[in-house]
Amino acid sequence: AQSVTQPDIHITVSEGASLELRCNYSYGATPYLFWYVQSPGQGLQLLLKYFSGDTLVQGIKGFEAEFKRSQSSFNLRKPSVHWSDAAEYFCAVGTGTASKLTFGTGTRLQVTL
Amino acid sequence: GAVVSQHPSWVICKSGTSVKIECRSLDFQATTMFWYRQFPKQSLMLMATSNEGSKATYEQGVEKDKFLINHASLTLSTLTVTSAHPEDSSFYICSARGQGLRTSGANVLTFGAGSRLTVL
Numbered sequence: 001a002q003s004v005t006q007p008d009i010h011i012t013v014s015e016g017a018s019l020e021l022r023c024n025y026s027y028g029a030t031p032y033l034f035w036y037v038q039s040p041g042q043g044l045q046l047l048l049k050y051f052s053g054d055t056l057v058q059g060i061k062g063f064e065a066e067f068k069r070s071q072s073s074f075n076l077r078k079p080s081v082h083w084s085d086a087a088e089y090f091c092a093v094g095t096g097t098a099s100k101l102t103f104g105t106g107t108r109l110q111v112t113l
Numbered sequence: 114g115a116v117v118s119q120h121p122s123w124v125i126c127k128s129g130t131s132v133k134i135e136c137r138s139l140d141f142q143a144t145t146m147f148w149y150r151q152f153p154k155q156s157l158m159l160m161a162t163s164n165e166g167s168k169a170t171y172e173q174g175v176e177k178d179k180f181l182i183n184h185a186s187l188t189l190s191t192l193t194v195t196s197a198h199p200e201d202s203s204f205y206i207c208s209a210r211g212q213g214l215r216t217s218g219a220n221v222l223t224f225g226a227g228s229r230l231t232v233l
Contacts, residue, residue, distance in 0.1 A: 036224075043119070043206055043226040044157075090156065100147070101208075101222065103156045 002027040006104035021076040023091030032094040119225030136207035142187035143209035151204040
């Protein structure tokens with residue numbers, strides 16, 4: 001069975017600083033990988049996804065993530081964080097046909113002004 | 114783009130009553146819907162998968178008699194929490210996989226905004 005680990009429970013960065021959120025996965029086959037963002041009391045919004053091809057994927061809101069098979073990682077990055085980026089971020093791995101997603105425990109991002 | 118609507122967004126009920134949560138795909142046909150449960154400051158746990166016109170498939174440890182799922186049409190799935198108790202209080206989120214939403218052979222899910230249930 002697949003699993004996802006997000007080592008950082010809580011991260012605080014200053015506005016304008018760069019950001020990297022870590023995600024490691026465990027899956028026997030080629031994974032489908034996702035990053036979602038959740039604002040308080042809200043559902044999930046898809047930031048980006050990796051299915052195949054270029055290992056550096058671009059998403060919405062200036063986010064990008066890089067798939068590194070050798071490290072079983074799919075870290076999320078943003079060059080310059082905005083205060084509105086404060087939220088909970090979830091990494092997820094999915095099985096293609098069934099679309100069942102397994103989520104990590106999430107990383108709460110706090111942005112200081 | 115694809116939109117999934119969940120209703121109600123929050124509900125408070127007395128212990129022992131039943132509560133129904135609706136999940137609707139507004140601009141696409143959802144062949145499969147997934148129901149998740151999220152405890153405060155925790156991740157989403159998949160409860161069940163429902164396919165239109167067939168019985169839901171429940172994850173291990175989820176009581177199918179307590180959490181009734183119906184997917185009677187291609188645009189609507191419902192989750193009914195029967196005889197709710199305070200421990201059922203949680204944030205319930207649905208997601209939908211639709212026809213025509215494939216990318217590179219895989220299916221992209223659209224999530225609803227969630228429903229917060231509080232059982233007194």
